[in-house]
Amino acid sequence: MSSSSASPLPLSPITEDDIAQYLANTPGFFERHAELLASVTIASPHGQRAVSLQERQAEMLREKIKGLEQRIVDMVRHGAENGGIAARLHQWSCELAAVRAPQELPEAVAQGIRNRFDVPQVALRVWDVAPEHAEAPCAQGASADVRAFASSLTMPFCGPNLGFEAAAWLAEREQMRSMALLPLRTGALDRADVPAFGLLVLASHDPQRFEATMGTEFLERIAELASCALSRLQ
Known part of the structure; x- marks a missing residue:
């Protein structure tokens, strides 16, 4: 076995x-x-x-440690830059609040953005304004397509100049390489249920100034402040 x-x-x-x-x-x-x-x-x-x-x-x-030190340096630099932008936003809002005549607000908005934030080209259009402002330059030339596009935006659009109709409002549109399109509406910018009553266009020769991946927090504040001021035209 x-x-x-x-x-x-x-x-x-x-x-x-x-x-x-x-x-x-x-x-x-x-x-x-x-x-x-x-x-x-x-x-x-x-x-x-x-x-x-x-x-x-x-x-x-x-x-x-070197990498952490660099991150700290970047955080301090960004903090200083953000603090400077916040201060300019405050100064600009004070300037808008001081404008007494509503018809002067469109130029005050555009000029303030150009001067305070070093934006080469600024243009805007508003619609559904009060009868006494219907003949103002800012109330002309906004087609139904532009109005629908503005109402569809719930945050600033940033990117290259792709031939948007609103680019025609700029004095030097052929030289602009990047744009930010900011809807103007009553209340919060992201209220999709509230139609826009205007569109604010910022443009630059620098293709990276308003690029698609940039943060838009300060642009949103600009849009909301401009909306609040320009609502006096309605």
Whole structure:
């Protein structure tokens, strides 16, 4: 009678992930084997020489600190820039509030944006205005398509000059490489249920000034302030 024995299961090879997991779960390993830290060497990213593990960790830490310092510098710079824009928004809103005659508001809006925010070209149109303002230049030339387009916007449109009808309102439209189209409506800018009563166009020779991925928070504030002021024409 013959007997048979079960064959032992083959052992799986130890992988780098197994080693990494073991070291992560065994924090006292290098305390018990401190000599390994001094003996392990790896290639330096700054040349062909080999460095100790401690030196490589120090290099990584210095690189991380340098990256954090750069982020802090960027945050401070952006904070200063945003603070400057907020101050100019405040000054511009004070200027608009000081305008007594409603018919002077369109030029005050456009001139303030050009001067305060260094925008080369600004144009605007409003519609459904009160009868006494129906002959004003800003109340002319807005087609049904432009009105429907403005009402469809719930945030500023930023991008290249794609031949929008509203670009014809600009004095130097052929030289403009980027544009921001801001709807004018009563209340919040994102109220899709409220039709727009105007459209504000900002344009620049710089193709990156109003590019599609830019943040639009300050442009939204500009649109809301302009909307509030120009609503006096209705």
